[in-house]
Amino acid sequence: xxxxxxxxxxxxxxxxxSLYLLVAVGLSIVFGSLKYVNMAHGVLYLAGAYIGxxxxxxxxxxxxxxxxGQVGLGWGFIPALVLTPVVIFVLGIVMERFIAKPFYExxxxxxxxxxxxxLIAAQELVAIVFGRTGTIYPRPExxxxxxxxxxxxxxxxxxxxxxxxxxxVVLTLLLILAIFAFFKYSDYGLAVRAGTEDSEMAQMLGxxxxxxxxxxxxxxxxxxxxxxxxxxxxxxxxxGIGMEIIIPxxxxxxxxxxxxxxxxxxxxxxxxxxxxxxxxxxxxxTRASIYLLAIxxxxxxPNGIYPSTEIGQ
Amino acid sequence: MSMDTIRNSFDGDSSVLxxxxxxxxxxxxxxxxxxxxxFVLLFSYAFGxxxxxxxxxxxxxxxxxxxxxxxxxxxxxxxxxxQTGLLSFGHAMFFxxxxxxxxxxxxxxxxxxxxxxxxxxxxxxxxxxxxxxxxLRLHTVYFSIVALAIAQFLYFLARExxxxxxxxxxxxDIPRVPLLGIVDLNHEYSGLVGTLLVNNLYIFIGIFxxxxxxxxxxxxxxxxxxxxxxxxxxxxRTAFMGLDVWRYKFAAFLLSAAIVGLAGGLMAVNTQxxxxxxxxxxxxxxxxxxxxxxxLGTLAGPVIGTFVFFYxxxxxxxxxxxxxxxxxxxxxxxTAVVWAYPDGIWGMLTDFTAALRDxxxxxTKTRQRIADLVPNGGDR
Numbered sequence: 001x002x003x004x005x006x007x008x009x010x011x012x013x014x015x016x017x018s019l020y021l022l023v024a025v026g027l028s029i030v031f032g033s034l035k036y037v038n039m040a041h042g043v044l045y046l047a048g049a050y051i052g053x054x055x056x057x058x059x060x061x062x063x064x065x066x067x068x069g070q071v072g073l074g075w076g077f078i079p080a081l082v083l084t085p086v087v088i089f090v091l092g093i094v095m096e097r098f099i100a101k102p103f104y105e106x107x108x109x110x111x112x113x114x115x116x117x118x119l120i121a122a123q124e125l126v127a128i129v130f131g132r133t134g135t136i137y138p139r140p141e142x143x144x145x146x147x148x149x150x151x152x153x154x155x156x157x158x159x160x161x162x163x164x165x166x167x168x169v170v171l172t173l174l175l176i177l178a179i180f181a182f183f184k185y186s187d188y189g190l191a192v193r194a195g196t197e198d199s200e201m202a203q204m205l206g207x208x209x210x211x212x213x214x215x216x217x218x219x220x221x222x223x224x225x226x227x228x229x230x231x232x233x234x235x236x237x238x239x240g241i242g243m244e245i246i247i248p249x250x251x252x253x254x255x256x257x258x259x260x261x262x263x264x265x266x267x268x269x270x271x272x273x274x275x276x277x278x279x280x281x282x283x284x285x286t287r288a289s290i291y292l293l294a295i296x297x298x299x300x301x302p303n304g305i306y307p308s309t310e311i312g313q
Numbered sequence: 314m315s316m317d318t319i320r321n322s323f324d325g326d327s328s329v330l331x332x333x334x335x336x337x338x339x340x341x342x343x344x345x346x347x348x349x350x351x352f353v354l355l356f357s358y359a360f361g362x363x364x365x366x367x368x369x370x371x372x373x374x375x376x377x378x379x380x381x382x383x384x385x386x387x388x389x390x391x392x393x394x395x396q397t398g399l400l401s402f403g404h405a406m407f408f409x410x411x412x413x414x415x416x417x418x419x420x421x422x423x424x425x426x427x428x429x430x431x432x433x434x435x436x437x438x439x440x441x442x443x444x445x446x447x448x449l450r451l452h453t454v455y456f457s458i459v460a461l462a463i464a465q466f467l468y469f470l471a472r473e474x475x476x477x478x479x480x481x482x483x484x485x486d487i488p489r490v491p492l493l494g495i496v497d498l499n500h501e502y503s504g505l506v507g508t509l510l511v512n513n514l515y516i517f518i519g520i521f522x523x524x525x526x527x528x529x530x531x532x533x534x535x536x537x538x539x540x541x542x543x544x545x546x547x548x549x550r551t552a553f554m555g556l557d558v559w560r561y562k563f564a565a566f567l568l569s570a571a572i573v574g575l576a577g578g579l580m581a582v583n584t585q586x587x588x589x590x591x592x593x594x595x596x597x598x599x600x601x602x603x604x605x606x607x608x609l610g611t612l613a614g615p616v617i618g619t620f621v622f623f624y625x626x627x628x629x630x631x632x633x634x635x636x637x638x639x640x641x642x643x644x645x646x647x648t649a650v651v652w653a654y655p656d657g658i659w660g661m662l663t664d665f666t667a668a669l670r671d672x673x674x675x676x677t678k679t680r681q682r683i684a685d686l687v688p689n690g691g692d693r
Binding site (some may be wrong): 037070100108109110112113114116117118120121125128227243247250253258282284286287288291292294295298299301 | 400402447449450453454455457459461462463465466469470472473474475476594598601602637638640641642644645647648651652655
């Protein structure tokens, strides 16, 4: 394989891993610290993709919007990338207060069932409003083709890495570093860690864990919303994408070890690598690959790669 | 039936005796099996052809058969979730695998409905043995999600890499042959049998339905089934009693796989088709919705849930305007049930009839509730 081939391969692997990771990070934190399993996290990805679409372009949709003609603001890709996470952040706050909070004390299986019901209902609502056919993100000129920097042009060896994939990988890298730093250095991160360790004890020491938990929930939501915009422009957007992304993401969280952010990162990287390898060698196995990986990993290590209970490690 | 007894209870002191008799009878195995026979005999007629009743339901015979098969599926799933407390989000793997095994056996080896159904069942059990080795080491949500992962793996495996065998999204067609070489499944009866049961295929499915109900009732009433329940309530305590929890979970898992496999095989015979969509996560999701909506851990619950689900999917779907919203309505009611009323529809019904037995108390409770509501609205 030439250097171009290797770089192209790596960026396919990393971009797929990044998308999964952006969704899985929120899941992993909430699962690890709040002991809340949230299938409705897929709603955030779904909403992110559609809200981004409405901001970025103006399209003709099917469904209830079929009569309305062209719907959307049409501001372009960058505003969508910036504004969508903000909207989804607010949606995340609403979700935490009205859906997640009443269920913190309840059985894990009840949480799974309720959030599953909400995800299906949300997907169906989107299908009714926007129609069942897929939509594609408009790609601005500078996002297509190989990356091209202002002064040096295309860096050597990077001609096989498409700009959108580079953007996805770089953004994810920055955001993941931000979340690690948040846990390690900020007071809120410390409060979340304390609350994860022993929520009652932390509260008795006068730490209000409710707010930090809400914040971290909403940040996870915003990441998933951003993933919706990025994933929407890498693949196509249909009403079923919420479930399509949440299954591999949940699998990655469990494969990495619940409560371990490091495990989730490793799990996502492995999944991306497996995906890209399968695309290269056995194209028909591409979509089955991540599940095969999970089955193998969990057979060898039933508690995941990092069987840790401490968040932010 | 219960309406009559309710009316009797107003007559006086003798009613106490009749309630006790009824309570005793309704929990006997014989009564359960007999009512399942009665249900099979009357279901298709009431759903599709009876005067007045069928006008309300607007059902048809084909859907009645589908509902019976999916009821078997739901009963098998409920054995694992309702009895043993293991929520599998990947039960489509048994349904789809059994369907494929049945179709492949019929096409390549020997086509005979009974044998084909049994082959489907065995395939599901074999898959159950393999997947249990991984799954039973995991708990609660981990179990659910990894079951889903296995089912999705099989789905994508059947869809692309194994396309030579499974024919991918086109699926496999199975020609219909007579049962045991003599009984034509398509044969339509006339007279009373024709009115009630229509054809041999319905009888074929109905017999399996009754057999599954009988088997599950037997398990529920046996000490063995009680161990399943104690695992659901508290796994650690069950282990402290000296019972090998893993072994009982394994047994429940395999029993569930076998019953679901039976449904998968029957589905292949009924539709003369086996396709990849029976392995998809939405099948696993549907069966969860049906079982939980109807009522977990009961016998009637899963059957009622299946009926409600297919009523929405098959009938409400065809309504003008409202038809567009069938899945939304269904998923919202599922969410509401889990949120507020985990006992499901059957739980609501039994609670309601239990309340009806003591009309005076129900009246005072309702008055109390209304009284609670009114001043609150005014004061705050």
